[in-house]
Amino acid sequence: MNERIPTEGPASAREARLRAQLLSGLAGRAADYEQFLREMSAHLRAFLRRRLARHPDDVEDLVQETLLALHNQRHTYDPAQPLTAWAQAIARYKLVDWLRRRGGRQDVALDLDDGYELLLAVDDEAAEARRDLGLLLARLPDGQRRPIQLTKLEGLSVSEASAAIGMSESAIKVAVHRGLKALARLIREEP
Amino acid sequence: MKTDELARLLARGPIAVPPGAVARRQALALGAGGLAAFGLMLGLLGVNPDLRAATGLAGFWTKVLFAAALCGAGTLAMARLARPGASLGGAPAGIALALVLMASLAAAQWLAAEPEARRALVFGSTWAACPWWIALLSAPLGTALTWAMRGLAPTRLRLAGTAVGFLAGATAALVYCLHCPEMAAPFVALWYVMGIALPTVVGTLLGPRLLRW
DSSP states (O other), rough: OOGGGOOOOOHHHHHHHHHHHHHHHHHHOOHHHHHHHHHHHHHHHHHHHHHHTTTTGGGHHHHHHHHHHHHHHHHGGGGSOOHHHHHHHHHHHHHHHHHTTTTTTOOGGGGGSSSSSSTTOOOOOOOOOOHHHHHHHHSOOHHHHHHHHIIIIIIOOOOHHHHHOOOOHEEEEEHHHHHHHHHHHHHHOOO | OOHHHHHHHHSSSOOOOOOOTTHHHHHHHHHHHHHHHHHHHHHHOOTTTTHHHHSSSSHHHHHHHHHHHHHHHHHHHHHHHTTTOOOOOHHEEEHHHHHHHHHHHHHHHHHHOOOGHHHHHHTTTTTTTHHHHHEEEEEEHHHHHHHHTTTOOOHHHHHHHHHHHHHHHHHHHHHHTTTTOOOOOOHHHIIOOOOHHHHHHHHHHHHHSSSOO
């Protein structure tokens, strides 16, 4: 399957750059990782918008859900594997899952999924999301919400957050991870 | 929340992931589930009292090697299916090869045996219990491996369930080797494979329901 991944042209340069950013992020460098997520969201938007032509108002929600999925599942990326294959499989999975939750696969151009095209198109025009993830975050239990708030919204380091709320550093990391997984579940359980 | 804000939120705080996270999680589940299956085998069945003598027999090692090969291929299949966009690699070919070799050996033994000895080669004295015990021993393994898979990212849920059930069954068969008194290849080719097939079918049926994320 990998031979269908473009080996030259703009997509392959993007593949190399985004892959380097992701690997840097997995090693803990926030700036590269944020750049990865931002660029990826533009590719996801283009990818999903093409497939949800009849649901334009839902595209941004699904972009965000997929971005969260890329983050929560980032430990499953194998550096020996093309980034495009990994990210597109997640995007496609989240798209199909979203459709199933809405009770049908009609109206959607899933047949566009022959090749690895995720990185070919860019769409920077973020629409307003219909669902506010901030509100969903607020519904998490305190033990998860506080660590996320301190480290991810207020920008405290893990050790500062640990001192602030009296949890061990590893407990903070676990709580952040579980909290974001719980956030993904809350999204899926929404009506 | 805007998408750019989400990207910033996700990128801050603890983001580093140690390499090998997938393998570690799978090994942990396989170890814990395998230990539980071993405990079940000890408690309910006991180790084969003739095990020491059995380890001198080619039939014993054939059986162990067969189960171990299926475990290896199942581990690879599960690891691949836990990663979005990864191909299955050599796992299906490995499983098929082990099955074909075992079936060929079974056929050879059966053909070489005197007609009146053939029944014993196929049925031994424990055929009616063997698949069920393997299926029972696979239960804690299946539970642990499902936990592991739920923390990874399978995108082909039915196939991922198949791999989890198959690996649970193959590992349970390996544990069951320590109790099982049968040494004939036709017995193993039939009843062990049936014991592994049971959890494989259960995994295939439950995958789409249990492994969603």
